Amino acid sequence: MSHTPAHTRRTGRIVLRATVSVAAVGLPLTIPAAAHADPGGAVYLAANSLPVVIANLQAWLMGILAAIATLFLVLAGVYWATAGGDPSQVEKAKLALRNALIGYGLAVLAPILLQVVQGIVGG
Template sequence: MAQVLAASAVTAALLAVPSAATADPGAPVVVAANALPVVIANLQAWVMGILAAIATLFLVLGGLFRATAGGDPAQVDKANGYFKNALTGYGLAVLAPILLEVVKGIVGG
């Protein structure tokens, strides 16, 4: 208990004492942002990766439902729906670069 109180007292004392700022006001400010083409390229990679991952998940689930359907038409229809969603996801992943080029043209990058 005494150790906790001592540590708390030291922490409170250190926080109570103001410290001087060491920033140089004359130095130029450097912003760490990327240029617009770099941001769009990074966005393109992320979008394509996420869409491909989700489409792969739907493809695996569709295959799982198809394999375990056992002739049940409802399960087969459910599996076919997952296959259609996977196809849509892969199509969007392929079209992502084109859509991002349109966005780049609109934004002016």
């Protein structure tokens, strides 16, 4: 089997990726402070109350759902604009639009769902 330039480049990339991965993990562990994670003083844990945790979770959940829904909305527009009358592309666009609407609906309902969870947990 002869080694083609493409095969040699691919092998080189694999070796480079492995080397970078090992260096990224190994080098920080060679530094004693990083390896032992010694803070050098008293450690204070800052724990939030349940309502604060639920409010933070609500904000993150709404943001993530809205971002994903916006992505699907943009994809629906691209699919629809590039369909050119192709029924399968139009169907793909409609499906992406439906997914976007579901995502926006979940983002709107997230506060209600988290209030139910808070009520169950007892916060």
